Amino acid sequence: MSIDPTTSTAPARTDRRPAVTVLSGFSPAAVQAAARAVLIGGDRLLAMSHDLTGIRDGILRRTVRSATELIEQSTVELVHGCVSCTLRESVLPALVRLARTHPGHDVLLVLPSAIEPGTVATACAHSLVDGAPVTDAVRFDSYVTVVDADSFLHDLASPDDLRDRDLHAAEDDHRAVADVVAHQVEFCDTVILWSRPDTDPLELSRLGTLVHRLAPWAVQVPTGTSHSLDCTGLAALVGNTRRHDPHRPGTLGLALEGRQIAVHDPDPDGVTSILFEARRPFHPQRLHDSLGTLTEEALRGRGQLWIASQPDVAVAFECAGGGVSMGSLGYWLVALPVERWTETSVERRLAADLSWDPYYGDRRTVLALIGMHLDHAAVTELLDSCLLTDAELAEGSDRWPALPDPFAGCFPLTDDTGTARP
Template sequence: MTQRFTISTLSTIDPVVRSSISFGLALERSDVAVIHHDFIGDQIRRTVADASGVIESDATELDHACLGCAVREDLVPTLARLKERDLWSQVLVALPVTAESAPVMRALHTETRRSGLLEGARLGAVVCAVDAATIADDAFSDEYLADLGRPLLGDDERVLAEAVAPMLAHADIVALVGDDPASAHARATVDHLRGQGSTVLTSAMEDIDAARIMSTEHRCDDALGRVDPLRIDRHVEPDCAGVWSIDLSSDRPFHPDRLRARLPELGGHEARTRGHFWLPTRPADACVWDGAGRQVSVGSLGRWGRHERGTRLVVTGRGPERDTIAAAFHDCLVRDDERGTDWHAHGDALDDWLGAPDPF
């Protein structure tokens, strides 16, 4: 009788944590296989193992060294082969260190639908495993991944906080592991940055709860809502252990001149800032704001569509800059006496951020 085939995913920023958890699960349960992927130059290196040892070890040339290509060209066919063999009921996909889980799960969700290569398979939990001893610093760190020896690809210019934030937000389960998984600072950091509806497990790495991971169902739309800048399905936790969050929102747009001038006060901190905004010079465009570890990325998402136009930033930090960020946010909003401005004539000089604006 064919077993129900469940695919769970593990994201990490530490290769030791990844190996300890993934191979620990494989050794614990004979019905679990583990897939490791790593980028090496223009290849994706794949290792498949279970309790008996290594099953496959191979490298595939990629036309484009990106995670989406790896999923399409290597991971999905590998999972289809394992499913067809009917020897394992559960597979844990251990993503490359610092890789985001959202694009992978989006692709896997499509393939589990009717006529997909993984039709009938079930998506288990997306797990983000972090070291309780370091996550309170890692989540706000402005150290470059390349300097830490952990770039996803050769041209990876992210800082550590930029890698951690989307992992925590997208995960169904955040696993706090290490010698002191119950650390108050670690738990507060995770609780402020994880997505709405997610849960936290605390344990030593060798005692991670495999049954909990595999039995949890991944709901793709809910998880994507946690990382969608137009939705930000993240609960704002009360201040705890020095970690705070604020939810800044308005139906008013940002004034383009003041936004540019006050960018350092809004994003130049060791804080996580995420959300969306609009500009009176580009009223139809939904703009995204994504900041972590003193780095800020802004861009255009296209039209607002079914989303209500507005300006919202959710900010999490642990330093004294909360009032500075809040004051800068409110100062950037268009004021009552500016509402009659001829914005078409005013322009915004933000083409380098957002591209050329559409005609009014």
Template sequence: MPTPVALVAGLHGGARAAVVERLLRRHPGAVAIHHDLRAIGAGRVERVVRDVSGVLDRAEVHLAHGCVTCTVREDLLPELLRRAPTAALLVVDLWDSVEPRPVAEALAHEEAADLLRLTCVHTALDAGLMPLDICRGERLADLGQAAAAGDQRYLAEVLARQIEYATSISLHDGDEEDAELSAAVLGHLAPHTPIVAEPATTGPAVCVHELAERVDPATAQLPGEAQTGEITTVVWHRLRPLHPDRLFEAIDELVTTSVRSRGRFWLANRHERMLAWDAVAGVVSVEDAGPWLAALPEAAWEMTAPARRAAAALDWNPIIGDRVQHLVFTGPDLDRERIFALLDACLIDQGDALPGAEEWARHDDPFAPVLDLEETA
């Protein structure tokens, strides 16, 4: 039977340490592996292996390709495989700002399947800090939490990914009011993810393909409309395409009226392409998420994942296929009418060219610097 592996992530080091310590104490023979990135600015990564009695091994790791994620993956997997025969449980204690998805996908590699079984991806949060941190617009580098030189990610961006990818979440520290507020926020950001006292370490292996489908734009399990006290989630769902200029002009107001927003959308001048919207704490990312299923020949549909076809079927329209506007906004005291009015005003109208028409090819697209750069990268 493969050795179970618990992946523990989280920006809040104290909360994460509490989970790791509890797992080591409750599972005799458990071993935790942690890559310390405090000296990453000097190009040093330290691997620390410990059990409930203390440190078992400490070694400096070469920074592979100048990439922290590559370093953690390339050093972590061999170390886990080496420890697996004698460990009752392997705990991967990720550094604060390391995102769990690439590590989880590396652990699911075929060569490790006989010895390792990833049983959970757990995110530990400080109940007193999480509701504040998800609203913070600072970069990790400015806060001393960068995972590498040149790390340009934002704190709230990383926190959102750690929350939304996890199979379970735990809350630590803070008082009862902090815990209630944090639970309410999580109920909007990750409504399908259980909040538990400690992660489950038994059972079948986690399917990383299913975890990816939960967060990837084409198949994401987006939150539905909800109201919890002052926290509101609203869903904007339309069938007409958006005018690129109007949407571009509305972006600043849209991202500052909510704490978190995400989803998929359709621009009239990019008729064949699904676009992904991802915004948190006032910072927005717009990316090309590939073709709409309706833009592919039917023969290619069988080559797409079942979850992709299922998601398309839910939005299917006999005229436009799966092309849709599906954006979700979460924040305190959201002005639903204002958000909807802003977005509705961005839709094309009778005076605009039809989506996919030749006129759009001559259009000066404000999204081109980002989206066209992705296509040529």
């Protein structure tokens, strides 16, 4: 959804911790331009940014500035060059230090283009600074992603890896460009649609629709619709909004808690969003054989799957840029002793209770496919053909583990319930 600056008011501020707005996006030029605008329009705001071009050599460059002056420019030698280690050992401690040395200032944390905001949230959840949680010193107010109208669709459809663009953070960083772009949008609570006055209005409208399909939970803030940018208005729309929900699960864990993973809008003439749900499991071989067809036209796919041959595990599914990723979301509740259900979130238990099946419990498939002009009927027919038939269901669940399974061993379960939180 888009919002009007005149209708947006931030709640009264009672929390004295500095508010941190995390700004991400895959287009460096658009992100930096948005950061400058927010910094100019913000009240007592500092921007912290990092240059990771030397991270593979153990070098991190940090810049801190206000709207009017450069406050800090430093080079840090890293012990570990991976992104998560850099966040835990350098970025978050610097953020806490900045909050302590500049009381009364909020912070705009500007991420490099290949960094996913979910990685920051994960680091915050599992890191201590001076023996205390990061959130004792700062409050993460909002996660904002800048979407560049000139390049977003190209990047979302790209088959490139980060390595192809020399953006990989380490030698073992094999992430795809499309995955990073999708994750940046999906994790955020606010999207800045960065465009220019000469951007085709129809293209801008289509971009807004695509972003809404990818992140229907996010507020959209359009720019570029005039020749001047209201920096104060932009800063008010993205700062001190309290939109971030630290308890919201990661995108792949949304359906387990009964939350929205996508809108269902099979518009054949525009941006198509197909939401497929089933209470019978997939046949593993037929599902495997159909993956190429399912994903060749989709810009993005995500959700949870129930595969008949592996009845204990909720399978995470995502695709982008032509690649497919599948993994474990942990046990279905029905596969756990009742006394262990309390190890999962209250929301997940409530969602399971509302949709509980007397035979199969909380097992179910919820899958979203998003793309341009997808054939809803053909996609649904293909997915239906991958489910167990009535005859296969009638054979009983004891027979299902013997089905031919190309995914055998791919989703190992541990003793952790694994609800895929960020």
